[in-house]
């Protein structure tokens with residue numbers, strides 16, 4: 001695994017036989033979704049970190065948008081965008097399964113609704129949301145009610161049943177880092193915990209999973225990356 005983030009002027013590391021390649025930035029929560037799926041499915045892979053502030057020229061041939069994550073499969077097929085990659089992995093490497101055919105429609109609907117939480121979260125992370133933190137958190141909690149109700153309806157610890165699956169994996173990286181907003185705003189971040197008992201249980205259950213622990217990124221670290229990135233001086237290798 002290449003640990004430092006490769007930038008302009010670097011050489012593209014040669015592919016490793018028998019391994020899928022993940023291009024990522026070490027602290028990117030979207031790339032973390034893919035790492036979680038790769039680890040969950042035990043797919044042999046290697047990782048190349050990309051310096052997003054000074055991208056390697058060759059990376060544009062992999063993803064012309066210049067974003068991470070990107071995945072290169074054993075046959076050379078390139079897939080970009082975290083949701084598309086996780087779906088691709090589910091199709092190409094079906095075991096262990098991340099979703100059930102019967103619930104896939106609802107899974108996709110939930111993930112689409114989750115996008116509303118992500119939009120507010122990232123606007124806060126990048127300080128584009130000018131409202132008080134409490135107002136933004138209240139808005140996110142309004143959207144989160146649907147997820148609490150879903151767990152109640154399902155009566156299972158995870159959104160996919162007794163084991164974590166697609167919805168759990170795609171939601172997790174942002175929930176794991178939610179507390180970063182308290183550090184970025186330098187003020188306490190409160191929410192009505194009593195409204196979300198099942199979500200809180202889900203959080204503890206997710207934290208117990210080995211594949212989750214193996215890919216953990218703390219909210220403190222993420223806050224540091226976000227603050228440096230907001231200030232325009234992030235050095236991904238020195239966090």
Ligand SMILES: N[C@@H](CCC(=O)N[C@@H](CS)C(=O)NCC(=O)O)C(=O)O
Nearest residue numbers: 028030052066067068069081082083
């Ligand atoms: N929708 C994309 C979002 C990926 C994304 O925004 N990645 C960020 C890093 S966390 C990125 O590559 N930013 C660099 C850029 O936009 O130039 C996904 O789900 O993969």
